[in-house]
Amino acid sequence: MISIVKDIVNNIRAMEEEAESTSGALENGNGDVGINSTSSSSPNSKRKESFKTRRAYFYWVTREQGSFDWFKGIMNEVAEMDHNHVIELHNYCTSVYEEGDARSALITMLQSLNHAKNGVDIVSGTRVKSHFAKPNWRSVYKQIAVDHNNSRVGVFYCGAPALTKELRQLASDFSHKTSTKFDFHKENF
Structure with a gap:
């Protein structure tokens, strides 16, 4: 599953780089600005046509908090570079009682405060906020x-x-x- 998410991220990155390299502003000596873009028949435009994914939902469900470390780098990479929100990440830690349960109130409160202050989830150690119990x-x-x-x-x-x-x-x-x-x-x- 990590390979699938990485592939989506790599396709998003390649399409963004392609968009940046195929169009740009040109200024002539008169101060006029025009747009330079390649035709849609360029070899790079085939990537856009073959990349069909418009939205991906990824649910990482684990019992132990430490398992989030396996995927920490890619979760942060997705959170940082997926500007169009193609991939929606959801972490679930099943060893903690679900949100709203009195037994998990303290960790929920700490998690919310830390995420708001630092943008990092205390359970997964990533920018992706974790949920508790099973989805x-x-x-x-x-x-x-x-x-x-x-x-x-x-x-x-x-x-x-x-x-x-x-x-x-x-x-x-x-x-x-x-x-x-x-x-x-x-x-x-």
Whole structure:
């Protein structure tokens, strides 16, 4: 999954660099400014045509806080360079009680204060704010179906087999109940 996110980031970066290099202001001796751009048939424009991803939602769900370290660099890179908000990152730490539970009130308060002051989450150590407990997958699918009406959405899962059945069933349910079509894919290892 990290490779997929890195690929999206690299495509975003390449398209931004391409946009910067193919258009620029030119000034002639009279002080007039014109725009210089290459034609759309340039080899670089093929990247834009082949890069189909318009939005990506990444959910990192882990029991231990230390697992966020594996992905810390790329999460910060995405937060810093994804100016068009193509990738939406969500971290979940399941060893902490969900937000609103009295047992997690102190860590939630510290997390909010630190994130507001320093822009860094105390749980993941990244710019991406962590949530507690497990995601409500039905709500996740519902929101994506609402946000991407009449679209095709690929769902890619890598993790414990126990969650496969639930995510596959939700993809099927929401594909039949909404105009959004979810294609479920599971990495086998």
